Amino acid sequence: MNTISPRPVDAVISAAREFLGDRLSLNATIREQHAKGEDNTTPTLPDAVAFVETTEEVSRLVKLCHQHEVPVVPFGAGTSLEGHVNPVRGGISLDLSRMTGVLEVNADDMDCLVEPGVTRQQLNEYLRDQGMFFPVDPGSHCTLGGMVATRASGTCAVRYGTIRENVLGLEVVLADGRVIETGGRTRKAANGYDLTRLFVGSEGTLGVVTKIRLRLHGIPEATSAAVVQFASLEGAVRSTIEVMQTGIPVARIELLDDDMMAASIAYSKLEGYAPLTTLFLEFHGSEAGVKEQAEAVEAITAANGGTGFQWASDPAVRAKLWKARHDSYWAGVASKPGWKALTTDVCVPISRLVEALVGAKQEAKELGHATCIVGHVGDGNFHQMVLYDPNDPQGLERAWDMDRRIVSRGLSLGGTCSGEHGIGLGKREFLEREHGVEALAVMRSLKAALDPKGIMNPGKMFRN
């Protein structure tokens, strides 16, 4: 008699079917859609995909996985750039994208409570007629749950902070299915360990975020944009440093290097600009305030070799400029038809930004790589896109090698391998070098304390 002993995951699937019904899917196409994010990693299939709709369902499912020691891999919009959602050890892909409720909006307290599948665009659409907005804006259509998991930021972090500063509290399903609330509704608290910040950036390795309380901000009375160009990277970075030192509350200060600007001029039909290093700025405040900010920035940039300062308060012009900035990834890819891109995410102290940018650019040129750069320069964070030919058998590996060089330079300048994309699979090799053996051991001991069976997004962040 032939018997095949059942796999642990089969027990989970069979029990979960009882409360999820056909929202627990074994369909091949659906499993493939949950095999990787928007990154260059190798896809790995989950055994099943669970489309959960409530905290209770998450809790019951995670409890089953805990009991049977089956991996749980949270999945939002699948926009990870570092392999966060790949089920590298199989198990259940926990798809939270149907949890899209905006549960509360409190105008007096300027906060809201949302489910993790809400995207930032959906939230801002919802808030628009209430005079408030949520300022953390990664480039992709990611979910707020994914943003919490990866400690995301974007172009407005220089003024409004990253998601770390804008999360007031969380509801989290722990690795054994228990449900906790962290943080609270107050703007500050000195009331025990900061569990909220422990889960923000934990990349699904400590628990599943099922509710998020966010700080909101008032839509400013006036908004204006400006563009200024430089013959050198140094002038643009020096300008940024002085703007920050002077305390001008710029809402955005973004750098495009000459290659990226050339690509964006072609892709986004930006007329009247030269293919030079360029700063895109945005100012939020009162009518008089944004004018004053723009004038102060113009003076600083002029003193650092900036030319052609253009100020745009017309919404249509502003929208075109920022669409061009947000499309820069696609502009970069389009600059080499048929090629693909690997995107780095180094962040350095702003004083070392020129060295990081100029050094990485020069090394890439010497090694024959086509690269272009966008940078959240107010934060010292930049994305150097390394373009590669997918038909070249060594193409991706060579791009990874260049990525490693860019990161190594960043680390040697006191920086980090990731400003906002997270560690996932792709950056694990740098974590020990960055934090040291003992600090990494502390992180592992926290993981062991909260997920003793190692079922929460295993294989991510740490190399085992």
Added chain:
Amino acid sequence: MNTISPRPVDAVISAAREFLGDRLSLNATIREQHAKGEDNTTPTLPDAVAFVETTEEVSRLVKLCHQHEVPVVPFGAGTSLEGHVNPVRGGISLDLSRMTGVLEVNADDMDCLVEPGVTRQQLNEYLRDQGMFFPVDPGSHCTLGGMVATRASGTCAVRYGTIRENVLGLEVVLADGRVIETGGRTRKAANGYDLTRLFVGSEGTLGVVTKIRLRLHGIPEATSAAVVQFASLEGAVRSTIEVMQTGIPVARIELLDDDMMAASIAYSKLEGYAPLTTLFLEFHGSEAGVKEQAEAVEAITAANGGTGFQWASDPAVRAKLWKARHDSYWAGVASKPGWKALTTDVCVPISRLVEALVGAKQEAKELGHATCIVGHVGDGNFHQMVLYDPNDPQGLERAWDMDRRIVSRGLSLGGTCSGEHGIGLGKREFLEREHGVEALAVMRSLKAALDPKGIMNPGKMFRN
């Protein structure tokens, strides 16, 4: 033959003498000075006080304490209001007040690296001629190490954040003597668990902070202050909510209730003000910006019943106003000669602030308590001083009872028992109610993971 078996602490004292010499003190007066903070707790003596001067000394001493299972109680300036520094189980009081080095100041990155014994006043004195300042300003002459430990804030948190938002990284001696660095020099990072935020607010229960990297801010071009008075608490709080919603970047917005204003007029010789609920404001920005902010606030307060709006850009007038605000604790105490004060620290969502303040005030009156209130109202945080007669045998106990009622009301309004003073001994009873059984269990599991022998500031935060 009579033998007394040696206590574990004697082994630590004898070994630590070898590298600390007479900086390890058994002197009775010195031990008494380390028996409590500025609070109303019962003093408890440490077995010895160690005046450490280097990270290496801290590490060696903590390692010895770990080996012999002897409690370690970090001590800075001794300004705790919640019993944080009381060696309730004896052991070593680890006095870090001699570690006062400002190790680095980086103007381009606007950060600095300091030792934990530096006070915020010392740091700002040091920075003054460099055009930068550190904005987190608790009322007392506390050390930055103590501020990190208690997640402190102050009057400027509404604009610049609490110490949580202003710490970039830490050096920490763990419970077994290992030394780690957390965070880094970059303004943001998505590179693993947020160990920095785990230690900020951990009240010495997870490790000893031996270095602190802080974000600095540019001294604003212009500063001005304003005072406005209200016939009711409601008008003042409603004004605050509208100022926040409008996004006016007030640097400070502080409330004194009628009783506190009366006390401050008497104590600080404030002329020209009535004993009414009062908002003290400060504006930071450009010359035109602070004027615009003041005008916008005046319009909002006038619409909410504010009267006598006075604007002061004269530094001497501003200094007198803010000295009066900072001296309000002493003004409150002086309002009842010979009496003492217990200070509460409730923080609520700002939409519930009127209920919290009016309710607590009324209940205090009904129970025959003299109380006066100062509030960081932009954050929803207020300190209600409960005055008591130290010669009344029931005086302190009655004040504690009132404190509990104020906290209970705050919790029922979605608030926290502590906005900025921390848990220590005094607020432990509220922690489970505030976070729930399971979240508190998670905190305990983190404590167990990082301090398995329970030597780090035992008896604080958790009731065992």
